[in-house]
Amino acid sequence: MRFMMLMIPKGYESAAAGTLPSADAVAAMMKYNEELQKAGVLLSLEGLHPPAMGARVSFPGGKPRVVDGPFAEAREVLGGFWMINVASRAEAIEWASRCPGGENEVIEVRQVQEMSDFPPDVQEAAAGFTEMQQAPSGKSKGKGG
Amino acid sequence: MASHETHRAIDAVWRIESAKVIAKVARMVQEVGLAEEIAQDALVTALERWPQTGVPDNPGAWLMAVAKHRAIDYLRRRKLLALKHEELGRELEMEQDMAFADVDEPGSGDDGADDYGDDLLRLIFTACHPVLSTEARIALTLRLLGGLSTDEIARAFLVPEPTVAQRIVRAKRTLAEARVPFEVPGPEERNARLASVLEVIYLIFNEGYSATSGGDWMRPALCDEALRLGRVLAELATQEPEVHGLVALMEIQASRAKARTGPSGEPILLLDQNRARWDHILIRRGLAALARAEALGGALGPYALQAAIAACHARAPTGADTDWQRIAALYDALAQLAPSPVVELNRAVALAMAFGPATGLEVADALLAEPLMKNYHLLPSVRGDFLFKLGRLEEAHAEFERAASLTRNLRERELLLARAAACLPDGTPRLG
Numbered sequence: 111m112r113f114m115m116l117m118i119p120k121g122y123e124s125a126a127a128g129t130l131p132s133a134d135a136v137a138a139m140m141k142y143n144e145e146l147q148k149a150g151v152l153l154s155l156e157g158l159h160p161p162a163m164g165a166r167v168s169f170p171g172g173k174p175r176v177v178d179g180p181f182a183e184a185r186e187v188l189g190g191f192w193m194i195n196v197a198s199r200a201e202a203i204e205w206a207s208r209c210p211g212g213e214n215e216v217i218e219v220r221q222v223q224e225m226s227d228f229p230p231d232v233q234e235a236a237a238g239f240t241e242m243q244q245a246p247s248g249k250s251k252g253k254g255g
Numbered sequence: 256m257a258s259h260e261t262h263r264a265i266d267a268v269w270r271i272e273s274a275k276v277i278a279k280v281a282r283m284v285q286e287v288g289l290a291e292e293i294a295q296d297a298l299v300t301a302l303e304r305w306p307q308t309g310v311p312d313n314p315g316a317w318l319m320a321v322a323k324h325r326a327i328d329y330l331r332r333r334k335l336l337a338l339k340h341e342e343l344g345r346e347l348e349m350e351q352d353m354a355f356a357d358v359d360e361p362g363s364g365d366d367g368a369d370d371y372g373d374d375l376l377r378l379i380f381t382a383c384h385p386v387l388s389t390e391a392r393i394a395l396t397l398r399l400l401g402g403l404s405t406d407e408i409a410r411a412f413l414v415p416e417p418t419v420a421q422r423i424v425r426a427k428r429t430l431a432e433a434r435v436p437f438e439v440p441g442p443e444e445r446n447a448r449l450a451s452v453l454e455v456i457y458l459i460f461n462e463g464y465s466a467t468s469g470g471d472w473m474r475p476a477l478c479d480e481a482l483r484l485g486r487v488l489a490e491l492a493t494q495e496p497e498v499h500g501l502v503a504l505m506e507i508q509a510s511r512a513k514a515r516t517g518p519s520g521e522p523i524l525l526l527d528q529n530r531a532r533w534d535h536i537l538i539r540r541g542l543a544a545l546a547r548a549e550a551l552g553g554a555l556g557p558y559a560l561q562a563a564i565a566a567c568h569a570r571a572p573t574g575a576d577t578d579w580q581r582i583a584a585l586y587d588a589l590a591q592l593a594p595s596p597v598v599e600l601n602r603a604v605a606l607a608m609a610f611g612p613a614t615g616l617e618v619a620d621a622l623l624a625e626p627l628m629k630n631y632h633l634l635p636s637v638r639g640d641f642l643f644k645l646g647r648l649e650e651a652h653a654e655f656e657r658a659a660s661l662t663r664n665l666r667e668r669e670l671l672l673a674r675a676a677a678c679l680p681d682g683t684p685r686l687g
Binding site: 147148149150151153154193195197198199200201203204205225 | 260263264266267268270271314372476479482483484485486487490491513536540
């Protein structure tokens with residue numbers, strides 16, 4: 111089973127553009143990351159720049175509207191995530207519990223959906239979803255003669 | 256926390272910690288079977304206490320401490336017993352005193368709570384020791400390193416639970432009787448011992464991978480477990496190119512898991528698979544592991560070569576983009592390193608794709624005298640394909656029919672008969 115561990119650092123919603131974690135924080139987190147890797151459960155991990163450098167696209171009336179960050183209304187934003195492969199939800203929670211998280215940090219544990227989780231009619235409606243999800247990026251689709 | 260939640264948490268902690276605890280205790284008592292019993296005792300203690308006290312802040316350290324105390328108790332008792340037999344010889348006693356010196360005081364002479372790597376590596380080498388049968392190695396590895404219960408192992412291998420339990424008991428006894436030391440093998444036997452470890456991991460992977468449809472849910476879990484073990488080993492034996500080669504091979508093969516069967520469970524051959532359904536996270540990991548193997552230098556071993564072949568497919572956006580010349584060259588290397596008729600047949604296919612069916616047919620024809628290929632349906636199937644492409648339809652027809660008669664897979668048989676029929680002139684019934 112694949113799980114995302116979503117790191118939600120309080121305060122990150124209003125962090126200045128270019129804010130990066132300190133060397134100490136990175137060192138502590140690297141130790142944890144290594145633990146995940148040594149246990150053979152880590153699939154991938156990423157950190158995200160603060161929302162001040164991002165944008166939100168909403169769809170009022172079905173039309174896209176772009177708002178640059180930071181987002182005044184946001185109370186929780188992502189700081190990064192890990193994707194892990196484990197045998198159970200409890201194991202994912204156990205791994206999240208071992209993170210050297212700070213007082214202001216929350217990790218949300220969420221299972222990644224598999225196509226087999228859905229009933230057949232939804233699977234049919236979603237035909238091609240996996241393809242879209244995993245289409246090779248950055249490659250020209252055109253085939254030369 | 257509700258009791259059942261605590262039990263689930265304990266299961267999770269056990270899965271993460273059991274191998275480390277067993278490895279540490281085995282280092283102390285120098286016996287894997289006993290170490291597992293002591294670790295199990297610690298687990299039972301947790302199952303008794305945690306529902307009342309709650310899961311401790313550092314559950315791994317808690318389990319380790321309880322297990323270590325039990326191990327020390329055991330060693331003290333054994334030492335006392337030895338003292339009682341003083342008349343048997345002071346020398347023996349002194350020897351034992353020295354042996355116990357570093358375990359009598361927990362914390363001193365200890366290699367630190369985090370540095371469990373060496374012990375874990377010893378445990379892997381011991382569980383996969385060549386003194387054990389292949390089946391015993393597999394069961395013991397899953398039990399000691401995967402934390403799987405005998406019931407889970409039994410379901411994964413579709414055998415009765417008592418059979419697995421027996422296998423594990425006998426394996427532990429064999430290790431004890433053979434006085435297999437709890438250590439990482441020295442340089443002179445390291446390669447052979449590592450080969451045994453890699454074989455066990457790959458067998459576990461294939462056991463899960465070859466069950467294509469309708470299998471017990473435990474079987475896919477075997478692939479996951481083999482991959483996990485491979486990744487763990489890759490971080491313990493970072494300088495072994497074949498470890499990274501095997502991990503690369505498993506990651507790339509696993510990446511195709513969702514594309515290799517059709518809606519009704521029929522197998523889909525690699526070249527016919529929808530590549531958009533390949534798992535690109537696993538492909539990326541596989542290519543990275545292969546790069547690690549290559550970066551260590553030297554000629555690639557059999558696993559790394561197979562991974563390199565798998566990588567050629569993984570890198571090709573479509574079947575038509577496949578670099579068959581490189582695949583043929585890799586099969587050449589593999590055939591020299593680990594020659595087998597099956598590798599040779601694959602080499603023939605790659606050569607045919609790269610340089611035309613006549614080249615492939617030459618290699619395939621050389622296999623006709625091979626006794627192991629006598630009843631192997633893929634040889635006539637492959638020859639039939641080459642002959643068909645060369646326009647030698649009569650011979651192709653005979654080969655496809657022969658292949659159809661040899662395969663035990665119904666769907667494959669239908670496919671081969673259809674190919675055989677396609678070799679005949681339209682609508683002309685075959686005479687004679």
